[in-house]
Amino acid sequence: MMHTTLSARLFALYTTLAAHFAHEPHWWPLWSQRPQFEVMVGAVLVQQTRWEAVEGAVQRLIAQGWLSPQALAEAGTGELAALIRPCAFHTQKAPGLQAISRHLLAHYGGDPAALFAQERQALRQELLALPRIGRETADTMMLYASDHPVFIVDAYARRLFARVDVFPGYDFLRRPYDEVQALVEAATADCGLRIADLSGRSAIHLFHWRFHALITVACIHHCLTKPRCDLPGARRRFLDPRKCAEHCLACGGCPLRGVCNAYQEQRTKNKE
Numbered sequence: 001m002m003h004t005t006l007s008a009r010l011f012a013l014y015t016t017l018a019a020h021f022a023h024e025p026h027w028w029p030l031w032s033q034r035p036q037f038e039v040m041v042g043a044v045l046v047q048q049t050r051w052e053a054v055e056g057a058v059q060r061l062i063a064q065g066w067l068s069p070q071a072l073a074e075a076g077t078g079e080l081a082a083l084i085r086p087c088a089f090h091t092q093k094a095p096g097l098q099a100i101s102r103h104l105l106a107h108y109g110g111d112p113a114a115l116f117a118q119e120r121q122a123l124r125q126e127l128l129a130l131p132r133i134g135r136e137t138a139d140t141m142m143l144y145a146s147d148h149p150v151f152i153v154d155a156y157a158r159r160l161f162a163r164v165d166v167f168p169g170y171d172f173l174r175r176p177y178d179e180v181q182a183l184v185e186a187a188t189a190d191c192g193l194r195i196a197d198l199s200g201r202s203a204i205h206l207f208h209w210r211f212h213a214l215i216t217v218a219c220i221h222h223c224l225t226k227p228r229c230d231l232p233g234a235r236r237r238f239l240d241p242r243k244c245a246e247h248c249l250a251c252g253g254c255p256l257r258g259v260c261n262a263y264q265e266q267r268t269k270n271k272e
């Protein structure tokens with residue numbers, strides 16, 4: 001019963017965000033001919049880092065001819081760190097990316113597809129055993145570099161779900177990662193099949209693919225630490241010209257105001 005309510009609210013959240021951010025269908029934004037490895041690298045680089053810095057770092061890796069497991073494994077660690085430098089913890093991410101590359105070369109002939117062909121739990125354990133890969137990063141790789149239908153429990157999802165109060169009484173900000181993931185995945189199990197333009201065996205994967213993207217864009221434009229509920233979304237300067245520009249010029253405010261508990265509470269307080 002509780003899952004039925006949560007399921008309906010999460011589905012409503014998805015459809016509302018999808019209508020507002022209809023211009024964002026192209027996640028994960030890719031630049032190279034090695035999409036799976038690019039996602040793996042990007043998932044590490046984006047830790048504690050704005051996407052704009054990741055875009056630049058990935059482009060420099062491509063220009064240098066280093067966006068492959070072989071090239072990264074052979075690169076000088078100091079040079080690699082300098083190349084990805086605007087990204088936080090670049091001196092730790094450089095050897096981390098090289099260790100991940102060496103693992104791919106040693107066990108999968110450098111082919112990420114062979115790694116991701118494993119079943120979910122075995123794959124997740126293997127990814128978590130590698131440097132610079134925690135739960136959020138492992139799940140990001142599984143969702144965007146492969147076809148595993150996982151829900152990513154990042155700070156954005158926790159904050160958005162808590163503010164909207166999508167499941168009253170449940171503390172999305174503090175509950176353990178795996179518990180939140182299991183809750184949301186159970187409540188959204190049939191969501192892929194309820195959306196007209198998602199169909200087939202991978203519908204639930206496409207649902208999670210888009211849902212995470214929509215949560216992210218909602219949080220980088222509106223549901224920031226200091227929310228922009230009644231304001232146009234915060235402008236970002238992405239290298240990818242498909243992202244944001246036209247939509248942000250026309251945006252009139254957060255699309256979730258009608259269902260957001262935090263927003264309604266604030267309005268009530270302002271009237272008192």
Ligand code: SF4
Pocket residue numbers: 160163164222223224227228229254255256257260261262263
């Ligand atoms: S209405 Fe405001 S607090 Fe609620 S989700 Fe939108 S930006 Fe966040």
